[in-house]
Amino acid sequence: MNITRRNIALGGAGAVAAATGLARPALAQNEAIRIGWLAAMTGPSSAPAIGFNRGVVFAAEAINAEGGVRGRRIEIVTRDTQGDPTKAVNATQEMISQARVHAIWGPTNSGESLAVTAIMARAGMPNIHPCVVDSLIDVRRYPNAFRMAPSNTQWDDAVRGYCLDRVNARKVAVIGDTTGYGVAATNASAQGFQRAGAEVVYKANIDATQPDMTPDMLRARNAGAQAIVVWSVSTGMIARMLNTRASMGWDVPFVGHPSLSSGEVGTLIERPANWEKVYAVGYRSCSRDASDALPPRTTELLGRLRGKVDLRDTLLWWVANGIDAVDLVAKAVEATGSSDKAAIIRHWNTLTKYPGYFGEYTFSATEHNGYPTEDVVMSAANSARDGAFALAPGY
Amino acid sequence: MLASILASGLAVGAIYALIGITYNTMFATSRVMSFTAGQLGMLGGVLGSLFTLKLGLPWPVALLLVLAGCGVIGVITEIVAVRPVLKSLDQHLYVLTTLAAALLIQQFTAIQWGTEPQPFPRLLGLGSGIWDEKYWLPVVVCAATIVGLEYLYRRTLVGRAFVAIAEDNFAARALGLPERDLRMASYALAGAIGGLAGFAGGQLLLAFFANGPLLNFYGFIPVALGGLGNNRGAVIGGIALGLFQQAANFLVGGIFSSVAVFTLFIIVLLAAPQGLFGSTASRRV
Numbered sequence: 001m002n003i004t005r006r007n008i009a010l011g012g013a014g015a016v017a018a019a020t021g022l023a024r025p026a027l028a029q030n031e032a033i034r035i036g037w038l039a040a041m042t043g044p045s046s047a048p049a050i051g052f053n054r055g056v057v058f059a060a061e062a063i064n065a066e067g068g069v070r071g072r073r074i075e076i077v078t079r080d081t082q083g084d085p086t087k088a089v090n091a092t093q094e095m096i097s098q099a100r101v102h103a104i105w106g107p108t109n110s111g112e113s114l115a116v117t118a119i120m121a122r123a124g125m126p127n128i129h130p131c132v133v134d135s136l137i138d139v140r141r142y143p144n145a146f147r148m149a150p151s152n153t154q155w156d157d158a159v160r161g162y163c164l165d166r167v168n169a170r171k172v173a174v175i176g177d178t179t180g181y182g183v184a185a186t187n188a189s190a191q192g193f194q195r196a197g198a199e200v201v202y203k204a205n206i207d208a209t210q211p212d213m214t215p216d217m218l219r220a221r222n223a224g225a226q227a228i229v230v231w232s233v234s235t236g237m238i239a240r241m242l243n244t245r246a247s248m249g250w251d252v253p254f255v256g257h258p259s260l261s262s263g264e265v266g267t268l269i270e271r272p273a274n275w276e277k278v279y280a281v282g283y284r285s286c287s288r289d290a291s292d293a294l295p296p297r298t299t300e301l302l303g304r305l306r307g308k309v310d311l312r313d314t315l316l317w318w319v320a321n322g323i324d325a326v327d328l329v330a331k332a333v334e335a336t337g338s339s340d341k342a343a344i345i346r347h348w349n350t351l352t353k354y355p356g357y358f359g360e361y362t363f364s365a366t367e368h369n370g371y372p373t374e375d376v377v378m379s380a381a382n383s384a385r386d387g388a389f390a391l392a393p394g395y
Numbered sequence: 396m397l398a399s400i401l402a403s404g405l406a407v408g409a410i411y412a413l414i415g416i417t418y419n420t421m422f423a424t425s426r427v428m429s430f431t432a433g434q435l436g437m438l439g440g441v442l443g444s445l446f447t448l449k450l451g452l453p454w455p456v457a458l459l460l461v462l463a464g465c466g467v468i469g470v471i472t473e474i475v476a477v478r479p480v481l482k483s484l485d486q487h488l489y490v491l492t493t494l495a496a497a498l499l500i501q502q503f504t505a506i507q508w509g510t511e512p513q514p515f516p517r518l519l520g521l522g523s524g525i526w527d528e529k530y531w532l533p534v535v536v537c538a539a540t541i542v543g544l545e546y547l548y549r550r551t552l553v554g555r556a557f558v559a560i561a562e563d564n565f566a567a568r569a570l571g572l573p574e575r576d577l578r579m580a581s582y583a584l585a586g587a588i589g590g591l592a593g594f595a596g597g598q599l600l601l602a603f604f605a606n607g608p609l610l611n612f613y614g615f616i617p618v619a620l621g622g623l624g625n626n627r628g629a630v631i632g633g634i635a636l637g638l639f640q641q642a643a644n645f646l647v648g649g650i651f652s653s654v655a656v657f658t659l660f661i662i663v664l665l666a667a668p669q670g671l672f673g674s675t676a677s678r679r680v
Binding site: 239 | 396399403406407505510511512513514524596599600601603605606609641644645648650653
């Protein structure tokens with residue numbers, strides 16, 4: 001037999017393939033379970049990711065301290081996307097092709113998620129995220145993507161239900177900002193109220209930097225609004241509206257987006273009283289009831305977190321959701337005995353009332369919106385304490 | 396409703412006018428439209444909040460520090476973004492350099508200060524409702540600035556030197572006027588005026604990094620309406636813009652008010668390209 005370069009190359013390739021194949025079983029048994037974490041840790045909108053990250057790190061350390069999952073350690077592969085969809089795309093591709101993660105948690109804002117969901121779908125990458133935009137979950141196009149937080153529709157349902165059933169407001173003003181999210185959410189909300197038989201007496205999208213909210217608030221009052229429904233993440237705009245409501249001597253309730261309860265709003269209002277009768281989307285698992293108590297499972301979580309995770313400058317649901325995300329991947333590997341991507345997705349599709357800290361998640365092959373709608377509640381916006389809120393009146 | 400339109404319209408109009416004057420002051424000695432004007436206004440609010448609420452300084456001290464800080468930013472703008480491109484004004488490279496400087500200021504502020512609006516303190520604690528100081532303070536400050544500038548330009552040697560440079564750069568240099576030093580001084584003055592606009596309007600606009608682009612746009616309109624380099628035109632244009640914008644907010648509301656403002660702006664420029672108070676420039680051929 002002649003020794004040629006081609007034979008040497010083929011022989012070498014065969015040897016490498018054989019060696020890799022032989023090594024694989026041993027490697028898989030000890031290989032860390034790598035969870036990609038697309039986190040906007042810096043830049044605008046970094047507050048949620050910082051909160052989620054505390055939960056992620058806590059959960060990974062807790063699992064590893066108990067010996068890991070079937071002897072395999074959890075390894076969190078974090079990439080700071082800075083809230084930038086382009087950076088999220090690059091980080092996702094790196095996680096898929098170089099870091100070779102077994103599942104991805106995040107991104108945690110919809111703009112980034114819209115950019116990366118299709119990429120993950122092409123790679124068959126198990127993906128869990130808490131983003132609210134409805135179109136991010138589509139089992140036909142993205143069979144790998146699972147939502148473990150409410151969708152925008154669920155938020156909308158909760159806000160509308162509270163206005164109609166508990167505030168007894170039949171005439172509402174729906175106001176959002178001029179961002180893409182603000183316009184879409186305002187339109188969807190107004191349509192929802194109209195379908196439910198309520199009257200949308202005023203609808204507007206306001207530039208979030210508009211210094212004076214008097215025109216819109218006056219129009220809403222003159223139109224006879226019995227509740228103001230707000231869809232905006234702009235704390236400046238929200239605070240201006242609340243200050244204007246106070247200066248008008250109007251006590252109409254504000255109901256809407258979780259940003260209504262942001263601590264930033266508290267710093268921008270002229271008087272603490274301006275933040276009364278403001279109800280923001282919240283979650284039953286992270287809400288205190290009339291006796292000031294949290295649900296038992298959340299109380300147990302707080303016991304685990306005490307001294308290890310600071311909750312004073314973040315929201316409890318962010319931390320709880322981060323813990324649940326890591327646990328969901330770990331439980332999938334534990335149940336299937338494999339970190340194979342298809343196996344993880346198949347396992348998630350069988351979950352019914354999986355007991356997370358943030359909620360009980362249910363997924364199936366045809367429904368990847370896993371958060372229970374009945375657990376989306378309204379909170380008193382000015383009642384934050386250790387990341388949790390008091391339930392709004394009426395529950 | 397009319398009272399609200401007048402109160403908030405005059406207030407935001409005065410802020411726009413002050414930013415317009417900032418544009419003009421920089422333009423007068425350099426023939427450059429520096430797009431850092433709005434960022435100086437933003438910095439006035441942010442630094443004012445920083446010095447008063449975070450560092451606990453009395454507001455008069457904070458005001459002096461804001462004026463000094465923004466003056467320094469003005470000088471840095473002249474050195475970094477304007478001076479290198481003065482020799483090729485006809486290529487309009489200053490658009491790129493000053494926009495880049497504006498972006499740097501905005502991003503630096505976002506990183507250091509944060510991206511959420513933060514409170515600005517009540518300064519005098521006077522008034523309530525439509526007579527709240529947040530409405531009349533920018534108007535008073537705008538009026539005082541105009542009076543001060545008129546005094547500077549008409550009664551002082553330095554002011555006359557500014558005017559000389561603005562009127563005829565070559566002749567002024569031939570007479571021995573220190574053109575570069577005067578240009579730096581005018582940028583420092585512009586910085587201080589921009590900072591003053593942000594400080595006076597802080598209660599209305601809050602201390603928010605995103606105010607920069609807003610002030611850049613709406614501060615430019617009075618300049619275009621009033622005629623480039625014409626401070627009185629900028630004041631009238633700014634006040635008119637503020638009142639029209641607030642009236643549009645009341646009458647058509649939301650995003651349509653911005654459409655109304657820019658529609659009027661385009662109509663005015665079509666009718667009078669040199670601005671309502673500008674004069675057609677003659678050129679020797």
